[in-house]
Amino acid sequence: MTEIWALAALWLGLALAATLISIWLRVATALSEIVVGTIAQLVIGALIGTAALGADQGWIRFLSGTGAIVLTFLAGAELDPKVFRRKWKEATAVGLVSFFAPFFVCAAAARWVLGWDPAASWLAGIAMSTTSVAVVYAVMIEFGFNTTDYGKTVLASCFITDLGTVVALGLIFAPFTLKTVLFVGALALACVALPWITPRFFKRYGGRPSEMEAKFLLLCLFGMGALAAWADSEAVLPAYLIGMVLAGTVGKDHVLVRRLRTLCFGLLTPFYFIRAGSFVSVPALIAAPGAFILMLVVKVLTKIAGVYPVTQAFRSPRKEGMYTTLLMSTGLTFGTISALFGLSHEIVDQAQYSALVAAVIASAVVPTLIANAWFMPRHLLNVEEVDTTKSAAVPGVAKRG
Numbered sequence: 254m255t256e257i258w259a260l261a262a263l264w265l266g267l268a269l270a271a272t273l274i275s276i277w278l279r280v281a282t283a284l285s286e287i288v289v290g291t292i293a294q295l296v297i298g299a300l301i302g303t304a305a306l307g308a309d310q311g312w313i314r315f316l317s318g319t320g321a322i323v324l325t326f327l328a329g330a331e332l333d334p335k336v337f338r339r340k341w342k343e344a345t346a347v348g349l350v351s352f353f354a355p356f357f358v359c360a361a362a363a364r365w366v367l368g369w370d371p372a373a374s375w376l377a378g379i380a381m382s383t384t385s386v387a388v389v390y391a392v393m394i395e396f397g398f399n400t401t402d403y404g405k406t407v408l409a410s411c412f413i414t415d416l417g418t419v420v421a422l423g424l425i426f427a428p429f430t431l432k433t434v435l436f437v438g439a440l441a442l443a444c445v446a447l448p449w450i451t452p453r454f455f456k457r458y459g460g461r462p463s464e465m466e467a468k469f470l471l472l473c474l475f476g477m478g479a480l481a482a483w484a485d486s487e488a489v490l491p492a493y494l495i496g497m498v499l500a501g502t503v504g505k506d507h508v509l510v511r512r513l514r515t516l517c518f519g520l521l522t523p524f525y526f527i528r529a530g531s532f533v534s535v536p537a538l539i540a541a542p543g544a545f546i547l548m549l550v551v552k553v554l555t556k557i558a559g560v561y562p563v564t565q566a567f568r569s570p571r572k573e574g575m576y577t578t579l580l581m582s583t584g585l586t587f588g589t590i591s592a593l594f595g596l597s598h599e600i601v602d603q604a605q606y607s608a609l610v611a612a613v614i615a616s617a618v619v620p621t622l623i624a625n626a627w628f629m630p631r632h633l634l635n636v637e638e639v640d641t642t643k644s645a646a647v648p649g650v651a652k653r654g
Contacts, residue, residue, distance in 0.1 A: 260307045267293055268523030280625060282518075283391035283526050284618050287585075290530025291614075308531045317528045320521030321387060321586055322474050322492045327513060328390035328408055329496020330504040336405040343567045344406050347560055348384075348413020351581045354559030355552045356382035356421065362551045367544055372426075373605055376595040379421050380609045381552040381616075384414040385585035386493065388617045391522070392580065392625070394514070401633050407577055412493060418587045419490055422594065436484035440491050443477060444498045452502045466509050467516070470499075487590050529585060533611050537604070544608035549615050556582035556620075572630050579624035588613030 267289050275285040297305045307313055337344065360378030363369045369377065389411050390399070398404030423429070451469070458465045473495060478488030496503070503509060538545050560581050564574030592609040595601040601609065 257312070260310070260313075263306075264313070264524060264527060267527055271523070271527070281388075281392045281395045281621060283388050283395075283522070284621055286523055286526035287530035287614060287618060290527035291533045291535065292530075293527070294531035294533070295535050306531055308528050313524055313528065316521055316524040318478075318488065318525075320517065320523075320525035322478055322488050323471075323513065323517045324387050324390060324522055324525070325489045325586070326470070326474055326492040326496040327510070327517060328386045329412070329493040330500050330510065331390065331393070331399050331405065332409055332412070332497050332500050333402075333405045333504070334500055336402050337409050340402070340406045340409070343563075344409035345413055346563050346567070347410040347577065347581065349417065350559040350563050351384055351410065351414040351556060352382045352417035352421075354555040356417075358555045359548060359551050362547055363544075366547060369601075369605065373595070373601045375425055376591065376600050377548065377605075377609060379418055379425070380588045380591040380595070380613060381548055381584065382414070382421070383418045383584040383587040383591070383613070384411045384581045385583040385588070385617055386411045386415060386489075387522075387525070387586045388583045388621060389580050391518075392621060394518075396625075396629070397634050403573065403630070403633055407580060410577075410581060412497070414581065415493070415587050418591065419487070422591055423486070426594065426598065426600065430484075432484040433486075436480055436486060439480055440477065440494065443473070443491070444494055447473065447495060448498050448502065451499055455502070455506075464512070466506075467512065470503070470513075487587075489586055489590075529589060529614060529617075532589070533614055534607055537607050538611050541604065541608075544605070545611045545615070548608060548612035549619070552584070552612065552616055553582045553620060570630070572628055573633075576624050576628040576630055579620040579628060582616060582620040584613045584616040588616070 268286065271286040271289040272282055274280075274289065275282040278285070294306055294308070356378040358378075359381035360374045363377035364371060364374035386408070389407060393399040393404045393408065398407075423433075454469060455466055474488075474492050477491035477495065481488045481491050557578050560578040561574055564577050565571075569577065589610055592601070592606050592613065595609075596603070596606040
């Protein structure tokens with residue numbers, strides 16, 4: 254156990270350092286954790302060995318995977334059904350163009366510029382098409398946009414984009430078997446039953462120190478995650494859908510959401526983001542940077558060329574439109590999942606995988622840094638603060654949680 258405790262202390266020390274860096278540099282914590290993971294793997298690997306960070310140990314993979322699942326669930330739970338019904342056209346249009354533009358162009362660039370075979374090129378298009386719900390949601394929480402209609406619309410657009418990624422990966426590569434049918438059927442049943450069962454279960458057994466609500470939700474997420482893995486899908490997909498259908502129950506319980514955020518951001522997501530950063534091989538990228546740079550540039554440019562005109566078509570202010578565009582340019586969860594799927598199924602080789610993962614992770618860092626530095630719509634936060642202050646000053650009006 255000595256090695257486990259020492260490794261846990263190392264990872265939480267890295268998480269603490271990343272948090273301090275994010276405060277000093279005024280960037281999102283998720284981004285600093287990714288960068289810290291990359292630097293830690295580079296430095297520790299050079300001094301001790303690449304296995305010293307322990308990124309592939311089972312318990313670290315479990316905490317990392319749990320962090321991705323819970324974070325994705327919370328992102329889904331933050332979706333306001335009323336906002337989505339009111340702005341579904343905008344969210345759907347932004348989400349679809351955010352998927353299709355980089356999907357086709359990145360696949361073409363991999364095929365005709367890099368000379369990859371057709372299967373590897375299509376996988377590159379899928380990996381580059383993603384928008385990171387994990388990064389976007391972490392940024393929304395960090396700066397308070399999650400409580401605004403704007404933030405909820407962006408999160409809805411992320412869902413549409415990543416749904417396209419999952420469907421494309423399944424249609425092009427994943428085998429459609431009886432397991433797939435059973436998984437889809439079970440997921441549909443869960444999405445219908447949980448909105449009815451959950452509020453009644455919480456009303457009868459909730460509100461106790463034993464945290465029955467959290468245990469119930471984790472049971473659902475782990476159960477559907479296991480079924481997704483059995484069907485050759487990914488656990489984050491049912492987590493997002495379950496979060497969406499429970500937005501009217503869990504999303505409105507601010508106390509429960511705060512407790513889940515404490516568990517998620519305090520313990521789980523540092524393992525996810527630091528581990529994601531540790532996958533970047535800096536020496537390999539320096540030796541052969543062409544594919545990495547091409548995929549990153551093409552992804553960001555196609556996202557901008559596709560998403561920004563759509564935001565203007567829906568009369569979004571230029572600053573908000575550019576901020577939305579840059580956030581939709583991020584990638585992490587489904588991008589790395591797609592790349593790893595390609596490597597494990599021998600669709601891409603190790604060099605192609607490294608280029609894709611590095612481009613995906615860089616797309617989580619570079620667009621978000623630019624967005625937060627020059628395009629953040631701070632006026633939305635000021636409006637929110639004014640509304641909150643007024644609510645607190647008026648008797649009988651509760652302050653927003």
